[in-house]
Amino acid sequence: MENVRVVPTRRHPIVYANWLHAQRRPTILIYGHYDVQPAEPFSEWRTPPFEPVVRDSNVYGRGACDDKGQLFTHVKALESYLKTERSLPVNVKCIFEGEEEVGGSVGLEKFVLRNRNALGADAAVMSDTRMLGPGRPAIGYSQRGNLRFELEVRGPKEDLHSGNFGGVIHNPLQALCEIVAGMHYSEGRVAIPGFYDNVRQWSAKEREYMARTGPKDDEILHDAHVPQAWGEPGFSLYERITIRPALTLNGIRGGYGGAGIKTVIPSRALAKISIRIVPDQKPREIDKLLREYIRRAAPPTVEANLRALAVSHPALVNRNHPALRAAAVAYRRGFGAAPVFLRSGGSVPAASIFQKTLGIPTVLMGFALPDDHVHAPNEKFHLPNFFRGIETSIWYLAAAAKLRDSQRQPEPEEEWSA
Amino acid sequence: MENVRVVPTRRHPIVYANWLHAQRRPTILIYGHYDVQPAEPFSEWRTPPFEPVVRDSNVYGRGACDDKGQLFTHVKALESYLKTERSLPVNVKCIFEGEEEVGGSVGLEKFVLRNRNALGADAAVMSDTRMLGPGRPAIGYSQRGNLRFELEVRGPKEDLHSGNFGGVIHNPLQALCEIVAGMHYSEGRVAIPGFYDNVRQWSAKEREYMARTGPKDDEILHDAHVPQAWGEPGFSLYERITIRPALTLNGIRGGYGGAGIKTVIPSRALAKISIRIVPDQKPREIDKLLREYIRRAAPPTVEANLRALAVSHPALVNRNHPALRAAAVAYRRGFGAAPVFLRSGGSVPAASIFQKTLGIPTVLMGFALPDDHVHAPNEKFHLPNFFRGIETSIWYLAAAAKLRDSQRQPEPEEEWSA
Numbered sequence: 001m002e003n004v005r006v007v008p009t010r011r012h013p014i015v016y017a018n019w020l021h022a023q024r025r026p027t028i029l030i031y032g033h034y035d036v037q038p039a040e041p042f043s044e045w046r047t048p049p050f051e052p053v054v055r056d057s058n059v060y061g062r063g064a065c066d067d068k069g070q071l072f073t074h075v076k077a078l079e080s081y082l083k084t085e086r087s088l089p090v091n092v093k094c095i096f097e098g099e100e101e102v103g104g105s106v107g108l109e110k111f112v113l114r115n116r117n118a119l120g121a122d123a124a125v126m127s128d129t130r131m132l133g134p135g136r137p138a139i140g141y142s143q144r145g146n147l148r149f150e151l152e153v154r155g156p157k158e159d160l161h162s163g164n165f166g167g168v169i170h171n172p173l174q175a176l177c178e179i180v181a182g183m184h185y186s187e188g189r190v191a192i193p194g195f196y197d198n199v200r201q202w203s204a205k206e207r208e209y210m211a212r213t214g215p216k217d218d219e220i221l222h223d224a225h226v227p228q229a230w231g232e233p234g235f236s237l238y239e240r241i242t243i244r245p246a247l248t249l250n251g252i253r254g255g256y257g258g259a260g261i262k263t264v265i266p267s268r269a270l271a272k273i274s275i276r277i278v279p280d281q282k283p284r285e286i287d288k289l290l291r292e293y294i295r296r297a298a299p300p301t302v303e304a305n306l307r308a309l310a311v312s313h314p315a316l317v318n319r320n321h322p323a324l325r326a327a328a329v330a331y332r333r334g335f336g337a338a339p340v341f342l343r344s345g346g347s348v349p350a351a352s353i354f355q356k357t358l359g360i361p362t363v364l365m366g367f368a369l370p371d372d373h374v375h376a377p378n379e380k381f382h383l384p385n386f387f388r389g390i391e392t393s394i395w396y397l398a399a400a401a402k403l404r405d406s407q408r409q410p411e412p413e414e415e416w417s418a
Numbered sequence: 419m420e421n422v423r424v425v426p427t428r429r430h431p432i433v434y435a436n437w438l439h440a441q442r443r444p445t446i447l448i449y450g451h452y453d454v455q456p457a458e459p460f461s462e463w464r465t466p467p468f469e470p471v472v473r474d475s476n477v478y479g480r481g482a483c484d485d486k487g488q489l490f491t492h493v494k495a496l497e498s499y500l501k502t503e504r505s506l507p508v509n510v511k512c513i514f515e516g517e518e519e520v521g522g523s524v525g526l527e528k529f530v531l532r533n534r535n536a537l538g539a540d541a542a543v544m545s546d547t548r549m550l551g552p553g554r555p556a557i558g559y560s561q562r563g564n565l566r567f568e569l570e571v572r573g574p575k576e577d578l579h580s581g582n583f584g585g586v587i588h589n590p591l592q593a594l595c596e597i598v599a600g601m602h603y604s605e606g607r608v609a610i611p612g613f614y615d616n617v618r619q620w621s622a623k624e625r626e627y628m629a630r631t632g633p634k635d636d637e638i639l640h641d642a643h644v645p646q647a648w649g650e651p652g653f654s655l656y657e658r659i660t661i662r663p664a665l666t667l668n669g670i671r672g673g674y675g676g677a678g679i680k681t682v683i684p685s686r687a688l689a690k691i692s693i694r695i696v697p698d699q700k701p702r703e704i705d706k707l708l709r710e711y712i713r714r715a716a717p718p719t720v721e722a723n724l725r726a727l728a729v730s731h732p733a734l735v736n737r738n739h740p741a742l743r744a745a746a747v748a749y750r751r752g753f754g755a756a757p758v759f760l761r762s763g764g765s766v767p768a769a770s771i772f773q774k775t776l777g778i779p780t781v782l783m784g785f786a787l788p789d790d791h792v793h794a795p796n797e798k799f800h801l802p803n804f805f806r807g808i809e810t811s812i813w814y815l816a817a818a819a820k821l822r823d824s825q826r827q828p829e830p831e832e833e834w835s836a
Binding site: 037181223228252256 | 584587642646658664675676678765791
């Protein structure tokens with residue numbers, strides 16, 4: 001690779017490199033992220049999170065799968081070409097960032113906007129999503145967006161003795177629970193007024209396709225190791241995690257949490273909340289609805305403060321796009337199996353950034369297994385998938401060489417206009 | 419002092435000592451506790467919690483006031499007598515324990531039960547409560563009991579990615595908030611069915627006495643540094659924290675609480691809850707009502723588990739008892755002001771243990787100020803109160819010498835029968 005650069009951002013730098021000697025051939029943008037989720041709770045890791053350990057055909061460690069390991073498949077594919085052929089079948093631009101988990105890829109968005117001409121490409125590819133199961137590859141074509149918030153409720157200036165003041169002071173931790181509990185109806189729908197107003201209704205045909213190709217309810221429950229489902233009535237579990245939005249309480253801290261009990265009324269409490277949004281919900285509008293809800297739900301006896309931490313938009317790719325068809329060819333060779341086209345519940349901001357800024361589709365070529373413990377303790381990457389991933393990436397670069405002729409076909413359905 | 423012993427218990431030892439040479443004189447039990455509340459959050463202490471610092475007539479440190487400092491006033495009073503008179507005006511038995519904050523004085527209760535004959539006395543005295551304000555001494559005659567619980571809600575076996583599973587899994591942290599939020603009505607009453615059934619109704623005369631002598635609403639709010647009250651309608655703030663029960667959420671831990679956001683559905687969530695009970699609520703009955711509430715409130719999609727951590731009973735002393743009258747005399751000499759008789763919202767298990775096991779009243783002779791930050795960061799003890807406390811204890815031992823003749827008078831009101 002050439003022009004290798006470490007580009008500073010306000011937080012973590014972007015690593016850029018390119019190889020542009022495939023004249024008259026298409027250009028592929030390879031994306032990955034090297035930052036990871038926090039490793040807490042440390043006590044639940046069987047081996048230390050930042051010391052990679054190979055056990056039973058898996059490599060264990062924070063980031064093994066999300067996304068260092070998957071990113072590395074493409075690096076090894078490029079290395080294979082350059083060591084054997086001394087050239088690549090397409091032009092390649094690599095962007096590896098460090099702000100995906102950390103909060104909405106803010107530095108990436110600025111970098112891409114500033115360099116939109118230099119970054120021009122025919123398609124992007126990334127490996128940061130999952131397969132349906134071992135030997136069952138999948139190409140992503142839809143991701144939810146993600147709005148991340150911090151809700152702080154403040155009461156007394158300092159912690160108070162619950163004996164001396166219990167019964168006359170509104171406990172901010174209790175108020176927080178009341179506010180948060182009111183965000184869902186008991187049957188599983190989000191109770192924030194207006195929340196579903198702009199959620200896109202999908203055609204019977206699309207839902208039928210999803211039902212045929214996507215994971216079944218029992219598979220999703222099995223992957224989660226949970227006996228019983230929950231959530232919005234009227235939709236399959238696959239639909240609930242892909243074409244329906246969700247509000248998740250990611251954490252609460254308030255008062256005493258150590259051994260035994262400390263009899264305090266805490267002075268403040270904090271909740272971490274993320275909202276997965278879908279087309280055609282707009283981040284600004286959801287932010288506003290949440291603020292209105294909190295304003296009405298927060299009692300006058302406490303002070304509630306909502307901070308928006310990060311935003312990513314939903315991403316949607318036409319699954320008939322030639323860049324995705326090329327990926328299907330590559331999977332058949334790399335994994336020996338035809339992939340299904342899958343929606344994903346997660347959010348990789350890069351896909352929507354590339355779509356909006358560069359006008360190109362992103363191929364979500366995931367090699368993670370449902371039980372790889374992504375974001376959780378004991379994260380792993382299945383080594384056979386690592387090797388098949390390298391092969392699939394090699395085949396993808398080969399298949400992408402024929403991309404330019406066929407790519408300019410119109411978007412077939414109104415559904416893809418987002 | 420003589421017969422000094424460190425008596426082991428299952429947790430922290432009891433320190434015992436006596437002096438029994440005042441023939442035909444009464445015997446006074448002096449109680450204190452040397453254990454303290456956890457010092458967290460450390461970052462809010464202006465000086466380290468376990469390095470005592472004197473600043474502006476106060477000594478700062480965890481336990482400065484509750485209860486090492488107040489306990490020490492009695493030790494200094496005994497020392498004063500023994501160094502000057504070489505004797506005490508009464509027989510004295512000291513019991514200093516280490517399980518008051520830690521959980522219901524379990525070791526103390528066993529010790530007192532086992533040694534009920536050896537510990538026989540005419541009255542107990544302890545300094546572990548507060549005054550109305552500087553120069554406004556108070557003698558406690560009523561304390562709430564305290565039941566402490568831990569509520570754990572479990573969901574998925576491990577933390578899950580909120581993108582992949584947000585919308586189909588019942589989040590145990592959200593379920594915890596829903597369960598906890600349902601424990602109060604919005605106007606401030608506890609919503610657990612049957613919770614108030616056995617709460618004693620006090621006579622108009624007693625409530626009138628409380629209104630005349632107790633802190634006013636605005637004083638309590640001022641002490642709490644809170645602009646607005648909250649809680650059970652129909653009662654003054656002083657009544658709400660003394661003759662009415664309260665349920666307080668002392669802490670919640672669940673999911674991620676660090677910087678930024680970790681997009682997980684946590685596998686479990688934990689709440690710490692304490693319930694201040696009053697006559698004639700019985701701990702066992704309140705425990706049962708809480709369990710029934712949780713059983714009904716917990717959805718079938720999660721597993722909720724309540725653990726009882728510690729129990730203390732309410733304590734009530736006839737404020738006309740000669741032992742309390744003697745304390746009033748001592749206060750007038752020590753502080754130069756007549757004390758009021760005050761109910762307290764907190765709970766010192768020892769008072770109810772001495773009442774039930776030894777059949778003696780406990781004089782709650784508190785030297786703490788409302789702004790001493792008891793249980794909170796920057797706990798302090800006002801040094802002038804320390805010195806006046808020593809004097810008051812000296813005068814109390816003198817006044818108690820005349821106790822035996824006058825003490826066997828009957829309980830005057832049905833209200834004191836608890």
